[in-house]
Amino acid sequence: MKGTPSMGKKNKKTHIRCRRCGKNSYHIRKKVCASCGFGKSSKIRRYSWQNKKPTTRQRLV
DSSP: SSSSSTTTOOOOEEEEOTTTOOSSOOOOOTEETTTTTTTSSOOOOGGGGSEEEEEEEEOOO
16 A cells, blocks of 8 residues: 555654754654764764855955
8 A cells, every 4th residue: 555545654753852952853763863863972963064154255356
C-alpha cells in the first residue's frame, strides 16, 4: 500500500523535546537530538553553513 492511505498510518511521535536545547528534535529510537547533537556528543552541534557569511566590503580605488 502506498500513497494517501499510507498517510493515515503516520501517528507515532518520532521526536520529543530535547533535555539540552529544549527543541522538539530528540529522536526517540535513535536517542539523538537532531538540533544540538545531544546523545551523540558532548559538544553542541553547529556548522559554519548555518550562519550567513558577511559580505566583504569592496575597497574603492
